Amino acid sequence: xxKDCGGLPRRENDNDRSxxxxxxxxxxxxxxxxxxxxxxxxxxxxxxTGRSQLMLVSESxxxxxxxxxxxxxxxxxxxxxxxxxxxxxxxxxxxSLVPHTHRTGMPYAFKTVNAVYxxxxxxxxxxxxxxxxxxxxxxxxAALAGLLGHELGHVNARHTAEQMSKSQISSxxxxxxxxxxxxxxxxxxxxxxxxxxxxxxxxxxxxxRDNEREADALGNAYMVKAGxxxxxxxALMEMLNSLSKERPGYTDVLFSTHPMSxxxxxxxxxxxxxxxxxxxxxxxxxERYMDNTARLRxxxxxxxxxxxxxxxxxxKRYDEAESLxxxxxxxxxxxxxxxxxxxxxxxxxxxxxxxxxYADRAKAVYPGEGxxxxxxxxxxxDQKKYPEAYRSFDxxxxxxPGNANATFYKGYALEGMGDKTTAxxxxxxxxxxxxxxxQAQHAYNRLVAWGYIRK
Numbered sequence: 001x002x003k004d005c006g007g008l009p010r011r012e013n014d015n016d017r018s019x020x021x022x023x024x025x026x027x028x029x030x031x032x033x034x035x036x037x038x039x040x041x042x043x044x045x046x047x048x049t050g051r052s053q054l055m056l057v058s059e060s061x062x063x064x065x066x067x068x069x070x071x072x073x074x075x076x077x078x079x080x081x082x083x084x085x086x087x088x089x090x091x092x093x094x095x096s097l098v099p100h101t102h103r104t105g106m107p108y109a110f111k112t113v114n115a116v117y118x119x120x121x122x123x124x125x126x127x128x129x130x131x132x133x134x135x136x137x138x139x140x141x142a143a144l145a146g147l148l149g150h151e152l153g154h155v156n157a158r159h160t161a162e163q164m165s166k167s168q169i170s171s172x173x174x175x176x177x178x179x180x181x182x183x184x185x186x187x188x189x190x191x192x193x194x195x196x197x198x199x200x201x202x203x204x205x206x207x208x209r210d211n212e213r214e215a216d217a218l219g220n221a222y223m224v225k226a227g228x229x230x231x232x233x234x235a236l237m238e239m240l241n242s243l244s245k246e247r248p249g250y251t252d253v254l255f256s257t258h259p260m261s262x263x264x265x266x267x268x269x270x271x272x273x274x275x276x277x278x279x280x281x282x283x284x285x286x287e288r289y290m291d292n293t294a295r296l297r298x299x300x301x302x303x304x305x306x307x308x309x310x311x312x313x314x315x316k317r318y319d320e321a322e323s324l325x326x327x328x329x330x331x332x333x334x335x336x337x338x339x340x341x342x343x344x345x346x347x348x349x350x351x352x353x354x355x356x357x358y359a360d361r362a363k364a365v366y367p368g369e370g371x372x373x374x375x376x377x378x379x380x381x382d383q384k385k386y387p388e389a390y391r392s393f394d395x396x397x398x399x400x401p402g403n404a405n406a407t408f409y410k411g412y413a414l415e416g417m418g419d420k421t422t423a424x425x426x427x428x429x430x431x432x433x434x435x436x437x438x439q440a441q442h443a444y445n446r447l448v449a450w451g452y453i454r455k
Contacts, residue, residue: 047102048157048218055158056165057124062158063107066125068402073121075400077131078114078337079369087112089292093141094128094148100225102156102218110148114337116306118243122151124160132337133307135293136300137239141285142223142232149219149226149233156218159211209261216264220271229284230268230276237268302332306341313345321345336366343375347382355379370399377409386416404433408443415446424452 044055057065074080081087094110106126115131122128128151130144138144154160207215220233241262272280290297309324325342332338339362346355359376366372377392390413397406411426427443434440447453 046158048214053162054165055161057161059106062161063125066123066127070123070125070127070129072400072403073123074111074113074129075370077129078340078371079366081112081114081132082336082366083112083295086292086296090130090144090148093144094152097145097149097152097222097226100222101152106155108152108155114335116303116310116337120147120151122154122160124155124158126155128152128155132296132303135296136303137243138289139235139239139284139286140232141289142228142283143236143239144232144289145223145226145228146219146233146236149222150215150236151219152222153215153218154207154211157211157214159207159215212264213267216267217271220268220276224276224279224282227282228279229282230272230279232284234265234268234272237265241265299332299335302328302335302338305331306335306338309338309345310341313341313348316348318345318349322349334361334365336362336369336372339365340371340375343372343379347375347379350382352379352382356383356385368399370396373399374406377413381409381413381416384416386413389413390417404430405439407433408439411443420450424450428452 043052045051046053090112091110094108098104098108103126108126108128111127111129112135113129113131116133117131118133118137120128120130120134128148130147134147135144138147216233216237220230223233224230241264296303305324305328309321309328312318312321312324322342322345325338325345329335329338329342339358343355343358343362346352346358356376356379359372359379362372363376373392373396377389377396380386380389380392390410393406393410393413397403397410400406407426408430411423411430414420414423414426424447427447430443431440431447435444444453448455
């Protein structure tokens with residue numbers, strides 16, 4: 001067992017083995033903001049165990065990382081749902097747990113995102129999200145409380161900050177949401193196809209089994225203290241265990257970041273029989289859950305078709321994906337996620353005019369969300385509609401500033417418009433963020449050719 005900076009035992013993370021230069025890809029992405037904020041070596045008190053632990057990330061840094069990167073993940077998941085009543089309800093359930101946590105002063109926020117795959121996740125500063133896909137799998141409010149309690153457990157045990165602190169690095173210069181790094185200008189349709197698929201949750205920490213056990217224990221305790229029956233937590237574990245075995249594909253991201261096991265389910269059952277037996281008569285509030293999720297459940301058929309379409313899209317079965325998404329949109333013609341998925345599916349197939357049309361429909365449905373503008377920009381580039389593409393990428397950049405890819409494609413559109421001076425400024429800015437990959441090579445070559453850089 002590893003020793004912390006005070007010589008006391010601390011949690012071992014079984015996912016710490018290096019994969020890329022000493023880090024996993026997720027570690028690299030998580031370390032990004034730390035390079036800009038600065039790391040200070042030191043010890044901290046584990047808020048759950050009270051033990052001393054090595055911690056290179058302060059609480060204020062956790063909050064800043066959250067502030068910068070949670071909006072990008074929400075956008076990768078097609079934005080926060082526009083059903084304000086449902087979102088308010090999820091927030092109310094989450095906030096009812098907060099007084100029973102170990103870090104009551106964190107700026108917690110609970111959101112539902114439009115993604116249809118099954119998942120829930122937490123950022124280190126307290127931003128917690130659930131997908132539409134997982135809400136359709138829950139049986140009652142107690143199970144929802146267990147789910148939110150589990151994510152609160154990760155925040156309270158500082159699992160993400162702990163993983164970051166274990167990673168020994170001085171600085172990493174990566175750009176958030178660089179899932180498409182290494183793809184050149186000629187491959188922009190492929191980027192559109194990758195953004196926001198099942199594997200889009202690149203900004204999220206990957207937890208160890210020990211992390212999951214601790215988050216389970218904390219989540220169960222939080223929900224029971226908030227007045228819910230522990231049977232809701234058992235039902236949550238039973239549902240997740242069943243999904244892990246019976247429905248691969250829809251749950252790839254969930255179980256890559258939250259490893260599931262029979263042991264987790266058995267532990268919940270044992271706790272219900274022993275530690276939390278007295279809570280089993282407490283309410284599970286099924287009727288209230290059903291009332292608040294009624295509009296979402298009414299479109300379950302469309303969501304399930306989108307789940308299948310998204311899985312087919314991730315496996316490059318484009319004809320199948322297009323057919324499934326078309327069927328979903330016949331049932332839910334104004335569903336933002338479905339429209340953007342269809343736009344991406346068409347863009348990957350170089351059906352750019354149709355892709356632009358679906359992106360335009362998505363913009364009309366949810367003008368303040370970024371993905372439709374981003375994907376629409378690729379479709380416009382493919383048609384050499386450079387002014388329109390520039391406006392799309394610029395709108396995306398205003399909605400979600402900080403994505404270097406948007407800077408590059410604004411420069412690429414300006415180049416297509418013949419505005420070398422402004423394009424060069426964008427390429428220079430892009431190269432300040434990253435110097436690797438075909439996009440960086442394209443930017444560099446243009447700057448050399450235009451006389452801005454001397455070889």
